Amino acid sequence: MAGADLKLLGTDYQIWKKKQRREAGQYYLLCLVGIFCFFAIWQIAVTAGLANERLLPSPLQVFETIIEKFYQKEPDGNTMLVNICASLQVALSGFLLAVVIGIPLGLVMGWFRLAEAFFRPIFELVRPVPPIAWIPLVVVWFGIGLQAKALIIFFSAFVPCVINSYTGIQLTNRTYINVARTFGASETEIFRKVGIPSSLPMVFAGVRVALGNSWSTLVAAEMLAATAGLGYMIQQGRTLARPDLVIAGMVVIGAIGAVLSGILSYIEKRLIKGQKNESN
Amino acid sequence: MERDNREVKVRTENLTKQFGDLLVLDNISFDVKKNEFLCVVGPTGCGKTTFLNCLTKIYTPSKGEIYIDGEPADPKRHNISFVFQEPSAFPWLTVRENLEFGLGVKKVDKKEIKSRVDKILDLMGLKDVENAYPRELSVSVEQRIIIGRSFVMQPDLLLMDEPYGQMDIKMRFYLEDEVIRLWKELGSTVIFITHNIEEAVYLAERVLILTNKPTTVKESLKIDLPHPRNIADPKFIQYRNYITEAIKWW
Ligand SMILES: Nc1ncnc2c1ncn2[C@@H]1O[C@H](COP(=O)(O)OP(=O)(O)OP(=O)(O)O)[C@@H](O)[C@H]1O
Ligand SMILES: [Mg+2]
Numbered sequence: 001m002a003g004a005d006l007k008l009l010g011t012d013y014q015i016w017k018k019k020q021r022r023e024a025g026q027y028y029l030l031c032l033v034g035i036f037c038f039f040a041i042w043q044i045a046v047t048a049g050l051a052n053e054r055l056l057p058s059p060l061q062v063f064e065t066i067i068e069k070f071y072q073k074e075p076d077g078n079t080m081l082v083n084i085c086a087s088l089q090v091a092l093s094g095f096l097l098a099v100v101i102g103i104p105l106g107l108v109m110g111w112f113r114l115a116e117a118f119f120r121p122i123f124e125l126v127r128p129v130p131p132i133a134w135i136p137l138v139v140v141w142f143g144i145g146l147q148a149k150a151l152i153i154f155f156s157a158f159v160p161c162v163i164n165s166y167t168g169i170q171l172t173n174r175t176y177i178n179v180a181r182t183f184g185a186s187e188t189e190i191f192r193k194v195g196i197p198s199s200l201p202m203v204f205a206g207v208r209v210a211l212g213n214s215w216s217t218l219v220a221a222e223m224l225a226a227t228a229g230l231g232y233m234i235q236q237g238r239t240l241a242r243p244d245l246v247i248a249g250m251v252v253i254g255a256i257g258a259v260l261s262g263i264l265s266y267i268e269k270r271l272i273k274g275q276k277n278e279s280n
Numbered sequence: 281m282e283r284d285n286r287e288v289k290v291r292t293e294n295l296t297k298q299f300g301d302l303l304v305l306d307n308i309s310f311d312v313k314k315n316e317f318l319c320v321v322g323p324t325g326c327g328k329t330t331f332l333n334c335l336t337k338i339y340t341p342s343k344g345e346i347y348i349d350g351e352p353a354d355p356k357r358h359n360i361s362f363v364f365q366e367p368s369a370f371p372w373l374t375v376r377e378n379l380e381f382g383l384g385v386k387k388v389d390k391k392e393i394k395s396r397v398d399k400i401l402d403l404m405g406l407k408d409v410e411n412a413y414p415r416e417l418s419v420s421v422e423q424r425i426i427i428g429r430s431f432v433m434q435p436d437l438l439l440m441d442e443p444y445g446q447m448d449i450k451m452r453f454y455l456e457d458e459v460i461r462l463w464k465e466l467g468s469t470v471i472f473i474t475h476n477i478e479e480a481v482y483l484a485e486r487v488l489i490l491t492n493k494p495t496t497v498k499e500s501l502k503i504d505l506p507h508p509r510n511i512a513d514p515k516f517i518q519y520r521n522y523i524t525e526a527i528k529w530w
Contacts, residue, residue, distance in 0.1 A: 197373075
């Protein structure tokens, strides 16, 4: 008798899934339209003379500069690809280091009371120091190479990784913990099978902030006498009064930032199915 | 009252639980026999959930002790399943993975897990949504996942805290018969908490009626009717009215 009702459930679910896929399509279309409008307005503003072309080059001109930079070393001495690789290397090493150290630290701190007592005060002391303030010390310790720059990025990415993992795992629903406990799970098993998965959405939100921080601290880190990198290219553009080069650098930084964030979203989607409220 | 010669499964001795100044369970003692189906009814906030939490070591009793098979209750040693009052399906696991969870903790072997889970998916009508996540389903379906998750353990002791509160009548009747079937088939001991007196009379071999806080056992009433029961049977109605009368004083 109840069997018939139970069958219905499945088809409802399939229909709902289909509808969701269609809505996702519409969403991405609107994203593209938004980006297009942004550049169109910019272009119109410049061609119509609303903005001075010497100070604000048009998007088409910036686009030209970007393409040009892919095969031309002038004026900063590196092709675009070299600059991008240099920046990615700095930003990603700092960022990954922060993720690898920060997340486990936050999770352990949020779950085990003794670990919290030990680490929390140190962390609270370090936390309010702005990443840039580390620059002089870092230069003394490590000079001005990759290590030094990566370390500054690390400081900017570390804090959100720790805080979000810490808060995320502390918010674990007590009932879920009790379910595992009544099945006879050990404390470490509960940490692994309940605490960590339930904290993942928060952890990922932290990683997202960390990634944004890493990428935006890049320009500051590359002020440390770099010889390549997008931040360095922007610096050169400023010195040489080439706003198109500056904006080209900004656009590339923005675009790569978006790509990285997209990659992160992809990983996030694969890893934390079921915990995002996708429906509303 | 009739004598019950079965072995004692759960022995509650002088159980007292206080939260600060609030005395909730006041020196309660009772036994649950092996393979018995016990329903517990009592006013809201009288400590029914607290009792189950003491039984599963989520709370520590202020005084007294609960024994399972003569040993102090311990979920690590005893095969207990607990259907919590609040929704408790793990949102990060699919329906199938939720059902597998407890078996994984108990280190049951893979093949056995698969065959047991398949059977329960069929039984609970969850086959079509086995790869869905709980959030994508309705509350009553989520509750079915939770009930399935505890049935699949083939528990020695099954604790259910108002499991059918969210269900429509049809589903409820269906699952009431299912829990009876499971109980008979596995020979488990069941402690079933409910607010619904008809449900209690329909299911229980014995109904434990609790008082208001500070809580003691008001009465232990044997329901002497064979399963499956008929809710229109005059004897059934008599039991139902009797319990309703007994709790008018809440
Ligand atoms: N962890 C706790 N800390 C303090 N007080 C608590 C705690 N858990 C329960 N209580 C109190 O103990 C009393 C009994 O709660 P309990 O949840 O066991 O009642 P219940 O019989 O299950 O009620 P319901 O029928 O609403 O489910 C309540 O007054 C509640 O406020
Ligand atoms: Mg309760």
